[in-house]
Amino acid sequence: MENILKIYFEKQYLEQESLKPTGPVPVVTISREFGCPSKPIGQMLTDALNKRMTKSSAPRWRFISKEVVEESARKLDITSVEMNYLISSGEKGLVEDLLTSFSPLYASNRKIRKILNDVIRTLASQGNMVFVGRGSVAILQGCPNALHIRLQAPLEWRLKGICESRGLTNAEALKLITETDKKRTALLELLLGRKFDQNLFDIVFNCHSFSKEDIVQSIIKIMEIRKMI
Numbered sequence: 001m002e003n004i005l006k007i008y009f010e011k012q013y014l015e016q017e018s019l020k021p022t023g024p025v026p027v028v029t030i031s032r033e034f035g036c037p038s039k040p041i042g043q044m045l046t047d048a049l050n051k052r053m054t055k056s057s058a059p060r061w062r063f064i065s066k067e068v069v070e071e072s073a074r075k076l077d078i079t080s081v082e083m084n085y086l087i088s089s090g091e092k093g094l095v096e097d098l099l100t101s102f103s104p105l106y107a108s109n110r111k112i113r114k115i116l117n118d119v120i121r122t123l124a125s126q127g128n129m130v131f132v133g134r135g136s137v138a139i140l141q142g143c144p145n146a147l148h149i150r151l152q153a154p155l156e157w158r159l160k161g162i163c164e165s166r167g168l169t170n171a172e173a174l175k176l177i178t179e180t181d182k183k184r185t186a187l188l189e190l191l192l193g194r195k196f197d198q199n200l201f202d203i204v205f206n207c208h209s210f211s212k213e214d215i216v217q218s219i220i221k222i223m224e225i226r227k228m229i
Helices: 004-010 038-051 066-076 080-089 092-102 109-124 155-166 170-192 212-225
Strands: 027-032 062-064 129-132 146-152 203-206
Touching: 027 038, 038 062, 038 129, 038 212, 109 129, 109 170, 146 212, 155 170, 203 212
Parallel strands: 027 129, 027 146, 062 129, 146 203
Antiparallel strands: none
16 A cells, blocks of 8 residues: 655655645544544545545545554654554653653653644645544644544443453443543643643534444535535
């Protein structure tokens, strides 16, 4: 598969500090509570958007998730697994302590923020991107022609799904949900520099009430209304 990030960074886009698109390029970010199917929805949305294209020359939509982590890890000189854990932790002291222990190169919160900002903004400046997590909703606040989606669901629904998919007890699943949601909120607050709130998102979907297919079609309809596609 084409290495999107390698191409972009070879063109020296990494140093740009703000989005400077030639036009209002469309971008979608998807954030979630733990236990909601963000990656399947992100991939389904990307596929559905590409199927709508009638011109072969039109830029295709791309689904971005783990690539952001891999490029960030490369810039920090630590493994992708370590970087994935670090950015999911979010809290200032914890992040810095872990970075120090994981890598011979000390990386501060300021460096983490800059790397994630550079990577995500570089990709977003190309347009036609579907971002899942990685703090993208915080980094791309104010980005023109962006749509920010939040996936939520009742706790009991998420508990049931996680217990079934991971073979966990109810208590184990509850602990995992609580810890993961806390870390994700902490990352967003680290990137935002303020408290997390629902006003970050343009629309919130209840994954208990809507199927993945329903959510994808609803997002596409909203994108049509906003003339993003």
